[in-house]
Amino acid sequence: MDIEKVKVLIAGSGPAGYTAAIYCSRANLSPVLYEGLQPGGQLTITTDIENFPGYPDGVSGPVMMEQLKAQALRFGTSVRSGIVTNADLSQHPFKITVDTGKTIETDALIIATGATAKYLGLPDEVKYAGGGVSACATCDGFFYRGKDVAVVGGGDTAAEEALYLSGLCRKVYLIVRRNELRASKVMQQRVQTAASIEVLWEHQVKSLWGEGVVEGAVLWKKKGTPAEEEVRINIDGLFLAIGHKPNSELVAGVVDTDDVGYIKTVPGSSRTNVPGVFACGDVQDPVYRQAVTSAGSGCMAAIDAERWLAEL
Numbered sequence: 001m002d003i004e005k006v007k008v009l010i011a012g013s014g015p016a017g018y019t020a021a022i023y024c025s026r027a028n029l030s031p032v033l034y035e036g037l038q039p040g041g042q043l044t045i046t047t048d049i050e051n052f053p054g055y056p057d058g059v060s061g062p063v064m065m066e067q068l069k070a071q072a073l074r075f076g077t078s079v080r081s082g083i084v085t086n087a088d089l090s091q092h093p094f095k096i097t098v099d100t101g102k103t104i105e106t107d108a109l110i111i112a113t114g115a116t117a118k119y120l121g122l123p124d125e126v127k128y129a130g131g132g133v134s135a136c137a138t139c140d141g142f143f144y145r146g147k148d149v150a151v152v153g154g155g156d157t158a159a160e161e162a163l164y165l166s167g168l169c170r171k172v173y174l175i176v177r178r179n180e181l182r183a184s185k186v187m188q189q190r191v192q193t194a195a196s197i198e199v200l201w202e203h204q205v206k207s208l209w210g211e212g213v214v215e216g217a218v219l220w221k222k223k224g225t226p227a228e229e230e231v232r233i234n235i236d237g238l239f240l241a242i243g244h245k246p247n248s249e250l251v252a253g254v255v256d257t258d259d260v261g262y263i264k265t266v267p268g269s270s271r272t273n274v275p276g277v278f279a280c281g282d283v284q285d286p287v288y289r290q291a292v293t294s295a296g297s298g299c300m301a302a303i304d305a306e307r308w309l310a311e312l
């Protein structure tokens with residue numbers, strides 16, 4: 001069986017993957033990009049993107065991803081639908097297998113597989129997706145200016161999202177399942193002193209209601225205890241902030257990750273512990289997780305890969 005040989009293989013098609021592809025193509029590296037499970041990545045499930053520089057009137061997530069794809073294609077990236085299912089990094093060139101069964105040998109691997117926001121698993125989250133349920137306050141908070149919203153979670157992300165929304169919204173409920181926050185002390189203090197944030201301790205979301213869009217939520221208070229009761233709140237938006245899952249299973253156990261699974265990169269670079277393997281975008285970023293930072297790290301990965309290949 002013929003084995004295809006390439007210089008750079010990119011796994012993932014969000015802003016990081018496509019930016020890496022644009023830079024690699026322009027450096028004559030003829031990259032191959034596999035789109036993965038969710039072509040276009042997380043931005044394809046948001047509505048308008050208004051914080052990406054260069055779009056004064058905003059741009060819809062799916063349109064932006066189509067444009068990034070077109071830009072990568074224009075410079076010669078081979079964009080392929082399919083999922084990278086295995087990466088054998090024990091030998092060089094690396095042996096990559098895709099879901100069609102095809103094997104490709106690549107000199108450099110750029111991992112841009114992103115992260116997936118965790119959801120509670122309620123049917124109403126699906127019902128109101130794009131209609132009041134979001135997992136990114138920085139992306140969608142602006143649409144709730146002057147309105148009442150709720151954030152679910154008690155970690156740093158939830159605290160950060162609640163504080164961000166408190167600058168835009170009339171009222172922000174922070175729905176916390178325990179009677180304490182997991183967030184850092186400084187964030188806890190900020191949340192608890194913000195006038196427009198009300199923390200609902202020991203509450204969990206049971207369901208949502210509304211005609212087409214979210215108008216309110218039914219919560220359980222002290223679920224599973226003798227004091228359990230139902231509470232109703234009127235809200236226009238529900239923001240999930242219960243953590244993200246980095247999509248790093250492909251290289252688990254070989255490429256170093258933190259406890260959560262975020263790929264560790266050498267600070268100030270996209271290099272991983274495996275020479276020739278680079279990571280960019282949300283799969284290596286537990287902190288910023290923005291389209292623009294993701295695109296920036298995709299550029300870094302392409303430049304790092306190009307230099308590494310030149311030295312090779």
Ligand code: NDP
Nearest residue numbers: 120153154155156157158177178182241242243244286287
């Ligand atoms: P965390 O895992 O730290 O927190 C998740 C929160 O969601 C917890 O409070 C958890 O509750 C709650 N939760 C989980 N599942 C459910 C559920 N099914 N129902 C209700 N609540 C639930 O995730 P984060 O995204 O907040 O943070 C991830 C990492 O990134 C952390 O290390 C954090 O410090 C870091 N981070 C750093 C930032 C910064 O430095 N600026 C900003 C954002 C994140 P419980 O506490 O009961 O488990």
